[in-house]
Amino acid sequence: xxxxxxxxxxxxxxxxxxxxxxxxxxxxxxxxxxxxxxxxxxxxxxxxxxxxxxxxxxxxxxxxxxxxxxxxxxxxxxxxxxxxxxxxxxxxxxxxxxxxxxxxxxxxxxxxxxxxxxxxxxxxxxxxxxxxxxxxxxxxxxxxxxxxxxxxxxxxxxxxxxxxxxxxxxxxxxxxxxxxxxxxxxxxxxxxxxxxxxxxxxxxxxxxxxxxxxxxxxxxxxxxxxxxxxxxxxxxxxxxxxxxxxxxxxxxxxxxxxxxxxxxxxxxxxxxxxxxxxxxxxxxxxxxxxxxxxxxxxxxxxxxxxxxxxxxxxxxxxxxxxxxxxxxxxxxxxxxxxxxxxxxxxxxxxxxxxxxxxxxxxxxxxxxx
Ligand SMILES: Nc1ncnc2c1ncn2[C@@H]1O[C@H](COP(=O)(O)OP(=O)(O)O)[C@@H](O)[C@H]1O
Ligand SMILES: [Mg+2]
Numbered sequence: 001x002x003x004x005x006x007x008x009x010x011x012x013x014x015x016x017x018x019x020x021x022x023x024x025x026x027x028x029x030x031x032x033x034x035x036x037x038x039x040x041x042x043x044x045x046x047x048x049x050x051x052x053x054x055x056x057x058x059x060x061x062x063x064x065x066x067x068x069x070x071x072x073x074x075x076x077x078x079x080x081x082x083x084x085x086x087x088x089x090x091x092x093x094x095x096x097x098x099x100x101x102x103x104x105x106x107x108x109x110x111x112x113x114x115x116x117x118x119x120x121x122x123x124x125x126x127x128x129x130x131x132x133x134x135x136x137x138x139x140x141x142x143x144x145x146x147x148x149x150x151x152x153x154x155x156x157x158x159x160x161x162x163x164x165x166x167x168x169x170x171x172x173x174x175x176x177x178x179x180x181x182x183x184x185x186x187x188x189x190x191x192x193x194x195x196x197x198x199x200x201x202x203x204x205x206x207x208x209x210x211x212x213x214x215x216x217x218x219x220x221x222x223x224x225x226x227x228x229x230x231x232x233x234x235x236x237x238x239x240x241x242x243x244x245x246x247x248x249x250x251x252x253x254x255x256x257x258x259x260x261x262x263x264x265x266x267x268x269x270x271x272x273x274x275x276x277x278x279x280x281x282x283x284x285x286x287x288x289x290x291x292x293x294x295x296x297x298x299x300x301x302x303x304x305x306x307x308x309x310x311x312x313x314x315x316x317x318x319x320x321x322x323x324x325x326x327x328x329x330x331x332x333x334x335x336x337x338x339x340x341x342x343x344x345x346x347x348x349x350x351x352x353x354x355x356x357x358x359x360x361x362x363x364x365x366x367x368x369x
Contacts, residue, residue, distance in 0.1 A: 001076045001113065001308050002337035003043065009069040010062035011087075012038040013364035020368075024355030025338045029345040034361040036341035040116070040315045042070050043339065046083045047114040047311075048138065049095070049105035057087050074112055077308070083112055106148050113142050113302055117295045118315035124294070125278060125287045129268035136196055136269065139298055143305040147195050154188040158260050161185060166258040175251075182247055185263070190240040192264040193227060197234050200225040200269065202304065206297035207290075211273075214289055214328055219273045221293055228266035292325060296332055312338040319344060 002023050008014040013035045028036045044052045061068040068087040084096040095102040102108050123131045141148035168174040204223040211221035231242040246262040271278040278290050302310040358369040
């Protein structure tokens with residue numbers, strides 16, 4: 001899969017740009033605050049329906065303008081495709097795939113598949129479980145039909161349940177309603193957990209292999225899905241049964257605190273190197289390498305699921321890697337269309353990249369070099 005052309009109209013600091021892309025590596029370079037990340041953001045937006053750095057669509061529209069249009073032409077399985085998003089101030093954005101209107105984000109996902117990697121993603125390693133769940137959820141939502149739907153339903157049910165828990169504190173009759181809702185909560189929640197477990201199994205084996213080869217076999221990386229539900233076997237029936245017991249066990253505490261303590265919205269993923277937890281005990285270098293292994297595994301997983309590599313978006317991350325890791329990554333992205341942003345372009349000349357294009361970004365204008 002690769003992008004052929006991007007058209008930006010009044011998006012961020014771009015007034016109007018038409019960009020022809022290389023099938024291989026596309027390097028956007030320039031000083032700070034010129035619009036490099038904005039390019040990455042436009043691709044990510046058409047891939048996932050959301051910006052990777054802003055919750056508010058209004059911020060994406062060029063200042064002093066009312067609307068914005070982004071269109072991406074891409075090739076997938078030898079077919080020409082295009083995606084469009086139209087943003088209008090204070091309105092819901094509208095999206096089209098090959099000219100056909102998309103009604104929900106769920107319909108957008110899975111068309112233009114991307115993997116994004118920026119320094120900000122160190123959060124996956126260093127911060128709380130929400131970052132790691134998000135990491136997994138974005139991947140699965142893109143390549144597993146149904147996952148996004150199951151997850152959205154589950155999240156809604158948890159919110160409803162939490163509202164009911166707050167009511168139940170004063171009105172015990174509400175408990176009966178909670179019990180009815182819980183059946184659905186467990187149905188969707190169990191599906192979410194099951195998909196995540198399957199994902200973790202695959203990504204664990206990829207990451208382990210990659211990490212070993214980056215560290216010359218010195219480090220053994222392990223990924224573990226740590227669920228808030230204490231199931232013993234990984235089949236759906238068993239998970240659901242334990243889920244039910246755990247909800248019962250925690251009901252009094254749930255009511256007391258007005259939140260749901262058990263379920264996939266409370267789960268985590270743990271990273272270990274040679275049986276030591278990376279988050280707490282890993283050096284800065286080990287944490288970075290873990291993230292690199294993880295991101296390369298993400299590409300592998302996408303390829304395994306969809307039979308083709310996704311588009312790789314590397315925002316300000318390349319220059320942060322040492323030469324050895326840069327080489328490793330370069331070797332890997334040989335067959336993957338990659339977008340790289342950086343301030344200094346010199347070292348790319350020594351990396352022997354076969355197919356690449358250079359774009360200089362200056363104040364919202366792109367100059368092909
Ligand atoms: N909605 C907007 N309208 C116009 N300019 C914007 C908008 N949002 C951000 N910018 C400008 O875009 C620039 C930042 O772009 P970015 O892609 O993050 O830069 P970088 O090249 O450092 O990656 C800044 O100059 C900022 O003022
Ligand atoms: Mg940037």
